[in-house]
Amino acid sequence: MVEKIFSLHRAFQEERLHEKERHLYDIYFLLKRPEISSRLGSKEHRSIKENIALHDLKFNNKHLPENLDFSKSLIFSKNHAQSRITRKTYEESLIYFGKRPGFDEMMEFINYFSKKF
Numbered sequence: 001m002v003e004k005i006f007s008l009h010r011a012f013q014e015e016r017l018h019e020k021e022r023h024l025y026d027i028y029f030l031l032k033r034p035e036i037s038s039r040l041g042s043k044e045h046r047s048i049k050e051n052i053a054l055h056d057l058k059f060n061n062k063h064l065p066e067n068l069d070f071s072k073s074l075i076f077s078k079n080h081a082q083s084r085i086t087r088k089t090y091e092e093s094l095i096y097f098g099k100r101p102g103f104d105e106m107m108e109f110i111n112y113f114s115k116k117f
Contacts, residue, residue, distance in 0.1 A: 001026075001027055001030040001031075001036055002045070002048045002049055002052055003052060004023040004026055004027055004030075005023075005027065005070050005117055006049075006052050006053075006056065006070075007020055007023055008020050008023045008024070008027075008073075008075050009063060009070055009073045009075055010056075010063045012073065012074065012075040013063035014063065017075070017086055018086070018089055021086045021089045021090055021093070022093070022095055022096075024086065024090070024106060024107070024110065025090070025096055025100060025106065027110055028101060028106045028109055028110055031109065031110065031113050037113060040113060040116035040117070041116040045116075046068075049068045050068065053068055069117075070114070070117035071114050071115045071116070071117050073114075073117070076107070076110055076111055076114040076117070086103075087103045090103050090106075091103060
């Protein structure tokens with residue numbers, strides 16, 4: 001899940017969010033799993049973020065947030081203009097399986113946990 005957060009943040013910064021909107025759906029369902037959501041903000045979570053950041057820096061990714069704190073990333077703001085584009089893509093896409101949550105429900109649930117990202 002941490003890689004998906006990095007990828008979403010980077011795509012948002014590079015204005016390529018339409019390529020990664022499926023990650024929001026994946027993050028939503030991953031956060032529903034207590035073994036994942038309970039680890040947010042832990043030392044293990046921080047270590048994973050640091051390892052991914054080191055890897056990203058090797059490939060010249062300059063879009064890392066200060067202190068690897070993704071909680072303020074605008075990608076997790078359901079009211080942001082680019083999120084509206086994501087809403088349209090999400091609602092029209094055929095790459096989802098089973099019953100998918102509504103866009104607002106999904107974003108509110110992700111936003112609840114995003115302060116620990």
